[in-house]
Amino acid sequence: MAGSEPASAWKESGKLFRENYLSSPDRDSNLDLPVLGSLAQHETSTLANYATEATPEEIETSLDAALKAGYRHIDTAFAYKNEDAIGRVLKKWFDSGKIQRKDLFIVTKLPGTGNHAESVEKYIKLSLSALQMDYVDLYLIHSAVGKKDYDRSPAGSDHQAELDMNTDHVSVWKAMEAQVDAGRAKAIGLSNFNSRQIKRIWSAARIKPANLQVELNVYFQQRELTAFCKALDITVCAYAPLGNPDFAKKISGKSDLKFSSPMEDPVVGRIAKKHNKTPAQVLLRWIIQRGIVVIPKSKTPSRIKANFEVQDFNLTDEDIEDLNALDKGRKGRMFGGHVISGSSHPEFAFNEPY
Template structure:
């Protein structure tokens, strides 16, 4: 019997399950099995993106469940994202239609603008072969996103990797306000100002890399001077001790810390055991002392892994979001 998963409600009444399966860096060869494991464990929220190149494999896994009658479409919450090369009003519909075709769905539950920075170039080209679109216009882009809701291709729309100033500009011009902001957020980078800002505007927040993204760290060489900022929250002594006291794993403690802040989390894994473990966070709570200790681990923007060095070539773009404090 599936677990009843708590949800965060959007301004439009749609609800987003508070735990989802992240699929960044999950290749097409393995992501289908990961989705199967997640659905077996009780997940109903699956997060992907056009640039992950795994939408088709995810669509095959989802439709196997849907066609068998084990799941109904309304039980699923599927998220995908517009790539930077689609950050122009005239491109939005085409990219969403491509994603829907790959996912074998008639609509997604949430469609996000993946990046505040627009790009020019082939979708499958490496970043070095793409150029910056210095004329990125968020307002016209957002109006094209609204049109996808009108057309029934997206139930809700939102943003990813935008700062507070950019969000405010869009909210002021929006006919359909953003329902969600997806950003890097974990115990070392708690994004407290940005979360408070979004909640004041009735924009929900979803944390990617809520465990500190150990897979990303393993894949990218970290220079010695950056090692302190990149230490894994999963091995932090405070996290390990809180986990020991509760008889839980460090990953479960880190996810529980995010959830108790009213933030959705999408931990990525392709390991069936860890996928199940990451979902087993609804039967315990952190007490005030635990929360105080974990809150104190916040290192601010120096602990950011995504967007800084990873996207340093984007820093000259007028809409590069990470020059602002939040």
């Protein structure tokens, strides 16, 4: 199977999003990824001790609100421990006839404990079972850091697992390709990988990575990494596009960690007032106008709806210039080694410039 065939075979379904959802960013990639998605709230975060928690009931309420608002791109992960709740909501919508599976773009991720060639199939099957689906539209390797595998257990969590210092990205990628061949994933990609790791996988891949999901916002703009991905025809998806203001407040009081929220930046506020929009809408629009997919996270129905309403205005060149000037470079990274576990691992992604 040629490298472009698995993703291009699904381009027809992407027409739905271009014609009825949001205009797709200008790009040549074979993956038609909706430019605005809903990041399913963690029930219990495995990325950071300070992350906001949400009950299964809150997850179901927020996902219901997202679907009602018009979101059709849903992002989750095995590590978030919320796939069961998402599966219940989606089944309800499918059974009601309000929506069909082909209308949705579902993304989930292989956990660090699955970063072994022999574990990939097990974990995607667990995710599919929880989601009550036969396939996902995009399956990502969640982290470049491999951890020792364990059977799924309420007592275990990904961030507590022991590091596996022998992570082999190429062999794991071959197992990811097998999931496309088996019809369990339409496309495959990466999350929290650096340029060196991406190029190594890309060079060895039969099915090229279709997407990279990374932290990206106006304070951490990832210019070099996004340009690198564009050159390889890899789409980029931004998590924490609003800077995760609740998280920033929680960790800014921990030791020497200090983070401010772009939502409170006076430049963002001024531009929002100019367009009669919220700061969040301005921040999301800035990312979309860069041709980057964005997945804002909220469990408040009114904010979920407001975050979706970014199609009816454009930032001016002057606006974009002012927002571009807010970049703090690597100092703007919130989810670095002080938050994401595995900094002693040889494949820890955030030791590279990009």
